[in-house]
Amino acid sequence: MYSFEFEKPSTVAEAVAALGAEEAQALGGGQTLIPTLKQRLAAPAKLVSLSGIAEMKGVCVEDDGSLAIGGGTTHATVAREAADKYPALAELASHIGDPAVRNRGTIGGSLANNDPSACYPAAVLGSGATIRTNARDIAADDFFQGMFTTALSDAEIITSVRFPVPQAANYQKFLQPASRFALVGVFVARYADGVRVAVTGASEDGVFRWGEAEQALSREFRPDAVMGLRINPMNMIGDLHGSKEYRAHLVGVLTRRAVAAAG
Amino acid sequence: MTQVSMTVNGKSVSGDVEGRTLLSSFLRDHLSLTGTHVGCDTGQCGACVVHVDGEAVKSCNMLALEADGAEVGTIEGQANADGSLNVIQQAFQDHHGLQCGFCTPGMVMSAAALLKDNPRPTETEIREYLEGNICRCTGYHNIVKAIMAASGQDVGAIAAE
Amino acid sequence: MPKDSGIGASSKRREDVRFLTGSGNYTDDINVRGQAYVYFLRSDIAHGRINSIDTSDAESMPGVVRVFTGKDFEGVGGLPCGWEVADRHGAPMQEPPHPILAQGKVRHVGDPIAAVVADSLEQARDAAEAIAFDIEELPTVTDMKAAAQEGSVKVHDDLKNNICYDWMLGEADNAKVDEVFANAAHVTTLELTNNRLVANPMEPRVCVAEYSRGTDEYTLYTTSQNPHVIRLLMCAFVLGLPEHKVRVVAPDVGGGFGSKIFHYAEEAFCTFAAKACNRPVKWTSSRSEAFLSDAQGRDHVTTIQLALDAQNNFIGLRTDTYANLGAYLSTFSSSVPTWLHGTLMAGNYKTPVIQVNVKAMFTNTVPVDAYRGAGRPEATFQLERVIDKAARELGVDPIALRRQNFITQFPYDTPVALTYDTGDYNGTMDKLEAAADLAGFAARRAQSEANGKLRGLGINCYIEACGIAPSNIVGMLGARAGLYDAATVRVNATGSISVMVGAHSHGQGHETAFPQVVAEMIGIDESMVEIVHGDTSKIPFGMGTYGSRSLAVCGSAMVKATEKVIDKAKKIAAHLLEASEADIELKDGQFTVAGTDKSVAWGDVTLTAYVPHNFPLEVEPGLEETAFYDPANFTFPAGAYACEVEVDPETGKVTIERFTAADDFGNIINPMIVDGQVHGGIGQGIGQALLENCVYDENGQLLSASYMDYAMPRADDVPFYTVDHSSRTPCTHNPLGVKGCGEAGAIGSPPAVVNAVIDALHSGGKKVEHIDMPVSPSRVWAAMNG
Known part of the structure; x- marks a missing residue:
């Protein structure tokens, strides 16, 4: 690692101020950032730890019934505390990384990094969650802007994420066998006004919504509804763990399985 | 340099570290607690697992300064007060759950964290929980068996020979 | 009744206590006062010509002690290759220099260009980034068949081409082989790849070297399986140091699997730099660095043909293999695709005519050398896959086809240079059929199918040549080392025993199993015996641990030394008992005059040896004996494995449902440890079959350069295994009748897994002939939909 200063503020305001410094970088749980620093692939002058900010931690239900999760909440906490309110989300959180990673990694850190897998x-x-930062609310549809790219500006911190709780939902993750990230992951959520289908791991543009599947499932929420649909392999990731065609195929399989499991 | 203080295996310790000093290096290099091992640099092998405020974490993936004020537990603090092996350690010896010993501290620390939350895990739960602990020697058979035994389950029926 | 101590007892491992309490002493745990740290600047391109290196800026960086480049090593030797393989015409292999730091060219990603010694590792790394160099990028060759083409990019400019050797074993007369195939009723042909692997012991390599100007002595602590081999190679071939001034210590070592046999540049570098800098120096490999600097394994591409007569007897076998050696010859790399591979092509079968052809290639990749099994997994994979394919083509039961062709008479001279001393392949297969409940397979398959899964059964047999090896034979075959081992049995005055052994334990449990043998021979408690290993200043000159040889070779030396001790102790006992030496019997730690109740205890005799007041004049005081043991032959463990898989037809994902191993290891000292060795081997074999793959792109960049892309088997990738080693034909030529068990699992399991997958696919109506390892979901899906 290159040398850096370390600062651990206890409020969002302090953190935002600290991040105003030249070459400052926010540190969530560090489960991706620290390995990156070890490889000397990043050289921040200052790391601003968000782990001491109490107001950014925890899971609670908002007045409108949505589930709000503090940006500094660990995956393990989400897995535990969201289990009743939003089981599909808790289940997803319970399979990120491994237990030790889940005890450190945070939802805000993961979203800010926007790893395509x-x-x-x-x-x-x-x-269709809303990402709340120190400065504004960002709709999920506007937040993700391609691999490792988000709508966040420098020194902007994800303070919480608000999830509308669906009637039914499920996440199907097909493991990349080495990293244990998603080779392909499909999240299906059924709301009163329609179904949303989001796919991770598969596309060179990062997470995306599968519009055709959403339409089909909004009409008829059962696995067969997407049976005939195909994803174009062209923009899929192809690597030593799976070809573009294979990933495209998995998107279909996992979507069907997610629908079946969501019930 | 910044001073960091924490409790390690019940003892108060402190030291001057850089921002970039990892918890694993603080334990190994500053405190000479070399039982915590470093087997990779991507946070996956789990040889460095310790407990921070009661939770398993990868100490090579956490800055020492992030553990300021924390209660840290390492493999050196696992044995019983009289120095005898604790239940998990003893089960690892009884069931040959280790060979070269390098991943073992992380395995024992992960097993302890698992059994704290789930005192009688199934085989599947153990295997899933160990996702972040890589062993190259044992093929995992005897590690899983040892953890089942440590949780008081009968492992006599598990195929051995 | 299982024994509770001595030979055959599952004694708990005494080394476990230190490992379980964090008090092991691994090399990275060793810090020497005043030590500096080394950082190697490694090439990030696979092939390039070094035009210039300017270290001046780096030298002035904070904390820098010294910066080294290839120029600093012009006066010393390169890393030697320990085995000279002759090609099919008897000419020596092409043997390019292997410098400590790159000279003239870099030849693979990771090739060290320079090394910085500094007060801290981060300072060394900072300085390494300040080294200015001009390296002209050259075209690369990573594919071994491409490397063999006329006009290919040459890895080594001074060699004729990239072919290290073109080697042949077995029937040299092509016409005769052609005739066998022409007359065959059936010929099965298969092309396959044995995927490149990275050994990945969980402990990365580390060296700590110190030098004393006062005594002109060096100490090197290093992560090695064989400290004497390292000392010999480094002193005699690289640095030109007198061995008696160099101590090499391999303390607790966190796994090796072959990758810590070899003498590496970093060991020689640290030893050299400790004197040059007059300061202890330490190098700790990161895992990322290990992927670029530890010797890798396997990487063969083979076409194999099996000829059968009308009665399905194997009548001929021919193989053409390309073996990738990487950019340089690692210590034993040349022997792996040849004498450790070609010699095993007979397998368990009485095929009368065999011809093995191997072209070994230099490419712009990390060097390849022995990895658990070393050559034998490659041989077994080819043979057992082609047999399985033949059985399918002929519509016969794969077990019946194997049984029909088993060797049943021993000793058996194979057409590929080995003499199997003993074995019972049908008996071992019987054990497998029972232990694996093959009778219940059909019902299990039906159950899987009811769940929408395809189920397959894969059978595999293997034989390996272990206990490496008779020195005179390997010498004729080109080995530049003897392959004996040694042990010193030092009896202390009070009767406890220290045994100094040349073998090294890095997971194998020698500290527990070896005392079981000595204690049994004397009839004392195991706790009275302790093993000392891993330090050239303490142990006799031994060749270390690899090739499942520790007990068969070093254990035999230990038995011989213990016998010498007992012989001498009997003389002393005879004197004390005023009896004839010939009448003295040793049992349960008591020397007794045969047919009388006159006896003297072990402890009284040993005390007398060191307090020789009442002592036979013709006998020297003391009780310590050394023996060297050079085996008369290899040992030949063999086994039969069964794997059952489920394949998810939608995703292609393969799950191992059952895995059963029936092995014949001859006699067994500690069954618990043997089980553990087999489990570990199977785990690695399943890793090779389903998960692990070391892949370079066409530019020589390693794509699987960390655990993010190199899939190590995890606990949830494998099931509980069933291991049966009740089939026992003791080795006929070593005193313990042992054969070795360390590599069996890794040799026997990959073909069983792949055979099972192919079987599963056929059961689902998919006529897939072969899928190369790793049999990943993506590949299975592609094969099913191809």
Whole structure:
């Protein structure tokens, strides 16, 4: 690692101020950032830890019934505390990384990083969640802007994420066998006004909504409804773990399985 | 340099570290607690698992300064007060749950965290829980068996020979 | 009744206590006062010509002690290859230099260009980034068949081409082989790849070297399976140091699997730099660095043909293999695709005519050398896959086809240079059929199908040549080392025993199993015996641990030394008992005059040896003996494995449902440890079959360069295994009748897994002939839909 200063503020305001410094970078749980720093692939002058900010932690139900999760909430906490309110989300959180990673990694960190194979982006996009930062609210549809790219500006911190709770939902993750990230992951959520389907791991543009499947499932929420649909392999990721065609195929399989499991 | 203080295996310790000092290096290099091992640099092998405020974490993936004020538990603090092996350690020895020993501290620390939350895990639950702990020697057979035994389950029927 | 101590007892491992309490002493746990840290600047391109390296900026960086480049090593040797393989015409292999730091060219990603020694690792790394270099990128060759083409990019400019050797074993007369195939009733042909693997012991490599100007002595602590081999190679071939001034210590070592046999540049570098800098130096590999600098394994491409007569007897076998050696010859790399591979092509079968052809290639990739099994997994995979394919083509039962062709008479001279001393392949297969409940397979398949899954059964047999090896034979075959081992049995005055052994334990449990043997021979408690290993200043000159040889070779030396000790102790006992030496019997730690109740205890005799007041004048005081043991032959463990898989037809995902191993290891000292060795081997074999793949792109960039892309088997990738080693034909030529068990699982399991997958696909109506390993979901799906 290159040398850096370390700061651990206890409020969002302090963190935002600290991040105003030259070459400052926010540190969530560090489960991706620290390995990156070890490889010397990033050289922040200052790391601003968000782990000491109490107001960014926790899971609670908002007045409108949506589930709000603090940006600094660990995957393990979500897995535990969202289990009653939004089981599909809790289940997704319970399979991110491994137990030790889940005890450190945070939802805000995962979303800000927007790894194209991460699980949370699928849940956020698939739920039509709202990302709340220190400065504004960002709709999920506007937040994800391609691999490792988001609508966040420098020094902007995800303070919470608000999930409308669906009538039914499920996440199907097909493991990339080495990293245990999603080779393909599909999140299906059924709301009163329609079904959302978000796919991670598959596309070179990062997490995306599968519009055709959403339409078909909104008409008829059963696995067969997407049987005839195909994803174009062209924009899929092809690598040593799976070809473009294979990923495109998995999107269909996992969508059907998610619908079946969502019930 | 910044001073960091924490409780490690029940003892108060402190030291001057850089921002970039990892918890694993603080334990190994500053405190000479070399039982915590480093087997990879991508946070996957789990040889470095310790407990921070009672939860399993990968100490090579956490800055020492992030553990300021925390209660840290390492493999060196796992044995019984009289120095005898604790239930998990003893089960690992009884069931040959280790060979070269390098992944073992992380395995034992993960097993302890698992059994704290889930005192009688099934085989499947154990295997899933160990997703972040890689062992190259045992093929996992005897590790899973040892953890089942440590949780008081009968492992006599598990195929051995 | 299982025994509770001595030979055959599952004694709990005494080494476990330190490993379970965090008090092991691995090399990275060793810190020497005043040590500096080394960082290697490694090439990030696979092939390039070094035009210039400017270290001046780096040298002035904070904390820098010294910066080294290839120029600093012009006066010393390169890393030697320990085995000279002769090609099919008897000419020596092409053997390019293997410098400590790159000279003239870099030849693979990870090739060290320079090394910085500094007060801290981060300072060394900072300085390495300040080294200015001009390296002209050259075209690369990573594909071994492409490397063999006329006009290919040459990895080594001074060699004729990229072919290290073109080797042949078995029937040299092509016409005769052609005739066998021409007359065959059936010929089965298969092309397959044995995927490149990375050994990945969980402990990365580490070296700590110190030098004393006062005594002109060096100490190197290193993660090695064989400290004496490292000392010999480094002193005699690289640095030109007198061995008696160099101590090599391999303390607790966190797994090796072959990758820690070899003498690596970093070991020689640290030893050299410790003197040059007059400061201890330490290098700890990161895992990322390990992927670029540890010797890798396997990587063969083979076409195999099996000829059968009308009665389905195997009548001929021919193989053409390309073996990728990487950019340089690692220590034993040349022997792996040849003498450790070609010699095993007979397998368990009495095929009369065999011809093995191997072209070994240099490419712009990390060097390849022995990895658990080393050559034998490659041989077994080819043979057992082609047999399975033949059975399918002929519509015969794969077990019956194997049984029909088993060797049943021993000793058996194979057409590929080995003499199997003993075995009972039908008996071992019987054990497998029972242990694996093959009778219940049909019902299990029906159950899987009811769940929408395809179920397959894969059978595999293997034989391996272990206990490496008779020195005179390997010498004739080109080995530049002897392959004996040694043990010193030092009896202390009070009767406890320290046994100094040349073998090294890095997971195998020698500290527990070896004392079981000595304790049994004398009739004392195991706790009275302790093993000392891993330090050239303490142990006799031994060749270390690899090739499942520790007990068969070093254990035999230990038995011989213990016998010498007992012989001498009997002389002393005879004196004390005023009896004839010939009448003295040793049992349960008591020397007794045969047919009388006169006896003296072990402890009294050993005390007398060191307090020789009442002592036979013709006998030297003390009780310590050394023996060297050079085996008369290899040992030949063999086994039969069964794997049952489920395949998800929608995703292609393969799940191992059952895995059963029936092995014949001869006699067994500690069944618990043997089970553990088999489990571990199976785990690695399943890893090779389903998950692991070391892949380079066409530019020589390693795509699987971390655990993010190199899939290590995890606990949820494997099931509980069933292991049966009740089939026992003891080795006929070593005193313990042991054969070795360390590699069996890794040799026997990959073909069983792949055979099972193919069987599953056929059961689902998919006529897939072969899928290369790793049999990933993507590949299975592609094969099913191809």
